[in-house]
Amino acid sequence: MTTVIHQQLRFVIDEIDKAIDSHQQWYQRLLRVLVSRVAPDEKDLKNDAHKSCEFGEWLYTSHIELIQEHPTFVSLEISHEKMHRKAKQLIELVVSDQGIPVSLFDEFNDELEKMRTQFQALRHEFADLDQNLDPLTGAQTRAGMQAELNKEHALAKRSQQSSALAMLDLDHFKQVNDNYGHSVGDEVLIKTVACLQHVLRPYDQLYRYGGEEFLICMPNTTLEQAEHVAERIRSMVAEQQIIYDKEGNTLQVTASIGVTSLDPAYSVDDAINKVDEAMYEAKAAGGNLVKVR
Numbered sequence: 001m002t003t004v005i006h007q008q009l010r011f012v013i014d015e016i017d018k019a020i021d022s023h024q025q026w027y028q029r030l031l032r033v034l035v036s037r038v039a040p041d042e043k044d045l046k047n048d049a050h051k052s053c054e055f056g057e058w059l060y061t062s063h064i065e066l067i068q069e070h071p072t073f074v075s076l077e078i079s080h081e082k083m084h085r086k087a088k089q090l091i092e093l094v095v096s097d098q099g100i101p102v103s104l105f106d107e108f109n110d111e112l113e114k115m116r117t118q119f120q121a122l123r124h125e126f127a128d129l130d131q132n133l134d135p136l137t138g139a140q141t142r143a144g145m146q147a148e149l150n151k152e153h154a155l156a157k158r159s160q161q162s163s164a165l166a167m168l169d170l171d172h173f174k175q176v177n178d179n180y181g182h183s184v185g186d187e188v189l190i191k192t193v194a195c196l197q198h199v200l201r202p203y204d205q206l207y208r209y210g211g212e213e214f215l216i217c218m219p220n221t222t223l224e225q226a227e228h229v230a231e232r233i234r235s236m237v238a239e240q241q242i243i244y245d246k247e248g249n250t251l252q253v254t255a256s257i258g259v260t261s262l263d264p265a266y267s268v269d270d271a272i273n274k275v276d277e278a279m280y281e282a283k284a285a286g287g288n289l290v291k292v293r
């Protein structure tokens with residue numbers, strides 16, 4: 001699991017690096033066309049020039065969930081296309097021996113700058129994610145959690161959108177370690193995160209909060225929706241069969257899950273306390289339950 005996430009993140013980071021590099025070279029060539037009037041590349045004069053550059057070819061054929069719905073990637077896609085359109089206009093003027101209005105050149109530069117900034121922001125974000133992966137499960141560690149939750153909290157405050165938190169703790173996990181061994185316990189943790197990642201959306205955030213405790217942040221999600229997600233997770237975890245020996249014998253585990261909203265009226269710490277209390281309420285009521293606060 002970890003390897004898959006790590007590889008995906010590395011792949012996206014490499015593509016971003018290549019895109020930054022290839023656009024830098026592309027920009028140098030464009031300047032030669034605009035200043036020294038050398039012949040332009042035919043690709044840059046096409047209406048879909050943004051799809052023909054190296055980055056465009058990758059972007060429009062890639063099916064990586066991680067980037068498809070990412071808000072910065074969506075903005076990047078827009079500024080990248082706009083930038084190529086402006087470049088096409090500049091080249092057309094030069095080719096037809098006309099002067100370039102300052103306003104058009106400024107507009108082109110603005111889009112280029114926007115695109116570069118978005119590339120850098122994405123690169124940082126993915127590199128941070130990669131660095132903060134829990135080596136066992138592939139969930140995020142707590143390292144960047146507080147900052148991310150603060151960001152989400154501020155966004156919820158500004159946009160009036162509701163976000164939700166869930167806390168999941170495996171029931172009687174110590175017994176799994178005691179009865180089947182630590183490596184089976186590890187396998188249970190890996191499988192639990194796989195369940196979580198199967199149910200969660202790409203931009204939900206999943207943190208390993210403690211040994212067998214996970215915190216989930218679901219942006220743009222109502223309390224009711226979050227409860228529904230938690231219920232799906234609970235039943236999926238409970239149904240999962242975990243093989244614990246060579247004969248293929250299996251064990252099952254259950255989880256207690258608390259849910260609360262990341263309410264702008266309360267602090268992030270208050271929300272974490274509330275979701276923790278809800279999780280303990282589920283545990284106290286016998287486990288394998290979802291409780292909402």
Ligand SMILES: Nc1nc2c(ncn2[C@@H]2O[C@H](COP(=O)(O)OP(=O)(O)OP(=O)(O)O)[C@@H](O)[C@H]2O)c(=O)[nH]1
Pocket residue numbers: 136169170171172173174175177181182183184185186189210211212283
């Ligand atoms: N295999 C494995 N075990 C871990 C890891 N991290 C923590 N644990 C174990 O998780 C267990 C947690 O035990 P408890 O806190 O008593 O929780 P519990 O047995 O689930 O009891 P309840 O939460 O009350 O249901 C301990 O035995 C830890 O050693 C890990 O990375 N791998």
